[in-house]
Amino acid sequence: MTVIPPRQETSSDFLPSGWDTQGSRGIALVVAGPSGAGKSSVIDKVLESDCSLAFSVSATTRTRRPDEVHGRDYYFVSAEEFRRMAGAGELLEWTVYHGRSYGTLRSEIEERLAGGQDVLLNVEVEGALAIQKANLSYPVVLVFLVPPSRAELVRRLQRRGTETEEALEQRMAIAEREIAHISDFDYLIVNDRLELAAQRIHSLLTAERCRLVRCSD
Numbered sequence: 001m002t003v004i005p006p007r008q009e010t011s012s013d014f015l016p017s018g019w020d021t022q023g024s025r026g027i028a029l030v031v032a033g034p035s036g037a038g039k040s041s042v043i044d045k046v047l048e049s050d051c052s053l054a055f056s057v058s059a060t061t062r063t064r065r066p067d068e069v070h071g072r073d074y075y076f077v078s079a080e081e082f083r084r085m086a087g088a089g090e091l092l093e094w095t096v097y098h099g100r101s102y103g104t105l106r107s108e109i110e111e112r113l114a115g116g117q118d119v120l121l122n123v124e125v126e127g128a129l130a131i132q133k134a135n136l137s138y139p140v141v142l143v144f145l146v147p148p149s150r151a152e153l154v155r156r157l158q159r160r161g162t163e164t165e166e167a168l169e170q171r172m173a174i175a176e177r178e179i180a181h182i183s184d185f186d187y188l189i190v191n192d193r194l195e196l197a198a199q200r201i202h203s204l205l206t207a208e209r210c211r212l213v214r215c216s217d
């Protein structure tokens with residue numbers, strides 16, 4: 001059974017002025033890592049066990065998979081609509097991955113973070129780094145999720161059954177390039193068992209909420 005520590009009182013009057021915990025603000029927890037590592041599965045597990053968290057639903061021009069739902073997994077939009085969103089400044093960051101566009105909607109995160117809610121994001125590595133550099137006025141935590149081995153990554157992609165052999169090889173090649181950016185990340189989680197990986201995400205969220213920060217008086 002997963003035991004989730006309740007969110008602590010954000011502050012205490014015992015603290016000298018100008019100090020607070022990071023948990024008094026919403027935290028953007030960005031999960032990146034190779035396609036097939038289990039980002040969606042782990043995030044779903046974390047969301048299932050903690051309804052105080054929100055998920056940032058991205059926009060994409062890729063085709064919907066049979067088990068995916070518009071508005072839950074992604075906003076599936078046309079290339080034209082995606083260009084409009086980017087042009088109108090609605091996207092915090094966006095990228096082209098394997099020939100399709102993917103982008104984070106400001107409307108999915110900014111208001112929630114301002115309201116003190118933590119938001120989980122599932123993006124590829126460039127997107128994670130762009131969010132880190134976007135100078136959001138909220139804490140951004142970058143988590144890299146890896147499978148226990150390369151062979152297991154291939155098995156997971158094959159078992160998911162969503163990629164052709166060629167697309168699978170291209171996703172593996174992207175994964176090899178992505179891992180080179182590991183030093184820019186704050187945490188590494190090995191997704192050996194789903195339940196354990198989800199617990200690790202909870203643990204690091206708890207730790208980040210307790211992080212001491214200087215704030216303006």
Ligand code: ADP
Binds near residue numbers: 034036039042159
């Ligand atoms: P990603 O979002 O990183 O592309 P998915 O969440 O779609 O990855 O997972 C890829 C495949 O691996 C799915 O079929 C999923 O059920 C499976 N999977 C995810 N995590 C685990 C795990 N810990 N053990 C075994 N299979 C897993």
Ligand code: 5GP
Binds near residue numbers: 032039062105126128
């Ligand atoms: P998939 O097609 O497997 O759902 O996603 C392909 C890749 O796009 C994954 O690495 C996923 O994390 C990433 N991705 C999904 N949404 C976004 C987004 O909004 N921005 C960026 N930069 N990447 C995203």
